[in-house]
Amino acid sequence: MKSLLVLVLTSLISLSSFAKTGDALKYLPVQDGGRIKPYDSFSREMLEIIYGKTKFEGRAATEIVLTWMLSPQAWQDKKIFEVRNHQILDAMKLSKEQRYFSGDELFAGDRFQLLRQELQAKRETKEKLNPYYQAVQRLENQFFIFQEIAAGRLLKVLPPKEGNAWISVSDLPAAQQELFLELTKAFVNNIGAIAKGESASTLEQTGAALDAAVLKFEASARAENPAAYDHDTKIKAEVHYNDFxxxxxxxxxxxxxxxxxxxxxxxxxxxxxxxxxxxxxxxxxxxxxxxxxxxxxxxxxxxxxxxxxxxxxxxxxxxxxxxxxxxxxxxxxxxxxxxxxxxxxxxxxxxxxxxxxxxxxxxxxxxxxxxxxxxxxxxxxxxxxxxxxxxxxxxxxxxxxxxxxxxxxxxxxxxxxxxxxxxxxxxxxxxxxxxxxxxxxxxxxxxxxxxxxxxxxxxxxxxxxxxxxxxxxxxxxxxxxxxxxxxxxxxxxxxxxxxxxxxxxxxxxxxxxxxxxxxxxxxxxxxxxxxxxxxxxxxxxxxxx
Known part of the structure; x- marks a missing residue:
């Protein structure tokens, strides 16, 4: 029965998934939350936590989250952090009319640190957090996630030769670091061409170059530990699930x-x-x-x-x-x-x-x-x-x-x-x-x-x-x-x-x-x-x- 279900699902996924040029990045395996998932899921979840949506200004999460790591300073003034709790806005002296704030508005002053101290004191009591403290905890998670992604520590893309914990971008060995650098260059060229409104043929070229860079990195990662990197079918199924x-x-x-x-x-x-x-x-x-x-x-x-x-x-x-x-x-x-x-x-x-x-x-x-x-x-x-x-x-x-x-x-x-x-x-x-x-x-x-x-x-x-x-x-x-x-x-x-x-x-x-x-x-x-x-x-x- 299980094998029949797998066969049916695999057939449906192959028939309904029409990957576009430049989409290979979505399928890049990432270790996060105790499992292996596609970068598509990882980026959607991270953007959802910080911004409350899976797109920012019409741009896909796969693009947004990677730019946090490549150019975090460009996001300092962007209003990407969602805060809905009015008590937090009062405590931080921020406008209740706003829902989104920049990192500087939220985290630059002392008020955020005071909120974190309050939350830590509440945690030590081991009581259930009320909605206010739950909102503070979410704000702390937003801060942590953005900082860790910007530092390249949260995106784990390389399985180790031994063990279970994958290696983050910031700790990649020289060979894989070089390949990931090629990937990011191809990514920047592709989104640059999209932003400039280049011709379809140019977009096809930059997209194909990005796909090639991703596949090259994946081949190197798979060579490190083939058993840990054997998730291709489920990765495709999950991307299909996200899109469909x-x-x-x-x-x-x-x-x-x-x-x-x-x-x-x-x-x-x-x-x-x-x-x-x-x-x-x-x-x-x-x-x-x-x-x-x-x-x-x-x-x-x-x-x-x-x-x-x-x-x-x-x-x-x-x-x-x-x-x-x-x-x-x-x-x-x-x-x-x-x-x-x-x-x-x-x-x-x-x-x-x-x-x-x-x-x-x-x-x-x-x-x-x-x-x-x-x-x-x-x-x-x-x-x-x-x-x-x-x-x-x-x-x-x-x-x-x-x-x-x-x-x-x-x-x-x-x-x-x-x-x-x-x-x-x-x-x-x-x-x-x-x-x-x-x-x-x-x-x-x-x-x-x-x-x-x-x-x-x-x-x-x-x-x-x-x-x-x-x-x-x-x-x-x-x-x-x-x-x-x-x-x-x-x-x-x-x-x-x-x-x-x-x-x-x-x-x-x-x-x-x-x-x-x-x-x-x-x-x-x-x-x-x-x-x-x-x-x-x-x-x-x-x-x-």
Whole structure:
């Protein structure tokens, strides 16, 4: 199965990657973050940390980051450092109207050093850093990264004859140093020709010269340690992944599918349903392809951080929505699932500061592909079913506002979808928790320890079990199912996001992150208020009758 996946991915990459002249630099292997990656990924990640985007003034990260090393003085006055925290701007006496600052503005005075001292004192207390200190830490990282790249110490391009740590540009042996100097000269000639708007033939020549210089350096590096430099296929796959953006294409097609389903109702055209299924299928294929690429590049299930779980959950939403739609043919289920998955993918794409999309090695506690696959993927796929129930409940509230009697059939269909989705979620969450206990015994020597992640997963399970039992016993009617579809999902949000990004405590430290708390809190609050508002409106209508 694995060999088949590799064959399919390799074929697709070779068909869809049309490297331009001058692009060889993107494929240069670099050691960073505990793995070997293409220079394309390295430069994107570095620019993202410093500037908050993967391009600067329309220029690619591969160009920008290398010029930091070749000519750092040229960047002294450039406003490339992103600072969004107003408390930091106050502390440094900088304008809150600005978002980007030069290195001189931020790091030349004493104020930055005072902030670093504050951060170090906070670290010594071993408390979880609040958003202010997290922002200070990011500023410190920005300073460190720029300085290390400028000094040539962060870009590690040569494998050693023995050992694992690659050699940085600043420490290259004479032979490779000469070859890298040729590479940088060819790079400068190429970007100079681009900046001057030279003819296509001139650009082709300078690009070809750059490619030749890169390949010459790679040949020398491979000769040093062929086994350590054997990453060609995965390097190409990762550059293709960076350029292709499969998940972005997936949500574009999901948007088309949702629009088509909506038009089926608005225009009363049944023929559009076939189109909806086709574009949904294309979107799902792209979604799956993106997953396959990440699995192939990293040799693991792509569910090790918040970004990857959001992508996985959105994939599961489509699966469950399609299955339930094929069984019940309500259309509302497919519409809700498509919208929910679209929403999750858009959030993942537009919030890289919170949901880090970079490909990172597994933390030691996760280095068991077997347990990672069966526990984490089982737990998180349950969130997909609950998210589908949440999406259906949102639509249900809309129909209750439009008129309960008038839209009785639609509400009945929605409630059935919510109930089935909750059942599916519980069927995955319960064994997922048990499997997590087995893994905990394997990793930490105890089955259950009331860790925050464990506790909130159990709370979510008990919450949904209570709803299902109450429905079965007739204690919860249709509106109750719609309301609990939204309210109960807040338990999932806490188990999924809150423990890692708000509490930041427990043995599941590999998943901790920061940012977005105010947006998630507002999202939950708005939905809870919607439930209360619809309940009040419904109560008022009942009294009038």
């Amino acid at each position: 953006h499969p998940f972005r294409w997936a949500y574009i097609f999901y948007f088309l599918a949702a629009t088509a389903i909506l038009l089926v109702w608005v225009l009363n055209k049944e023929s559009l349903m076939k189109f909806a299924w086709v574009v949904l299928g294309i979107g799902f294929a792209l979604h799956t392809y993106g997953f396959g690429l990440r699995m192939y590049i990293m040799d693991r299930a792509p569910v090790s951080n918040m970004y990857e779980t959001v992508i996985w959950v959105s994939w599961g939403v489509i699966v469950f929505a399609a299955v339930l739609e094929l069984i019940y043919k309500f259309r509302m289920i497919l519409f809700a699932g498509t919208l929910a998955s679209l929403f999750a993918l858009v959030i993942a794409d537009f919030a890289p500061a919170v949901l880090d999309p970079t490909l990172t090695p597994l933390e030691p506690v996760l280095r068991s592909n077997y347990w990672l696959t069966i526990h984490v993927m089982t737990i998180t796929i349950s969130y997909a079913a609950f998210f589908l129930a949440f999406g259906l409940a949102d639509i249900g509230l809309f129909y209750y506002l439009r008129g309960e009697e008038k839209h009785h059939e639609q509400i009945r269909s929605i409630v059935m979808g919510i109930y089935r989705a909750m059942q599916i979620g519980v069927a995955f969450l319960a064994p997922g928790i048990i499997l997590g206990g087995i893994w905990a015994d394997y990793s930490w020597g105890r089955f259950w320890g009331w860790d925050p992640k464990e506790t909130w997963a159990l709370i979510a399970l008990l919450g949904y079990l209570a709803v299902l039992h109450a429905r079965y016993a007739g204690m919860i009617k249709n509106f109750g199912m719609v309301a609990t579809g939204i309210v109960a999902f807040s338990l999932v949000i806490m188990a999924w996001y809150g423990v890692n990004f708000v509490l930041g405590a427990g043995l599941h430290s590999y998943g901790f992150g920061a940012g977005g708390v105010e947006y998630v809190s507002a999202f939950v609050a708005v939905h809870l208020l919607m439930v209360v508002y619809v309940a009040i409106v419904r109560q008022g209508r009942t009294k009038k009758v």
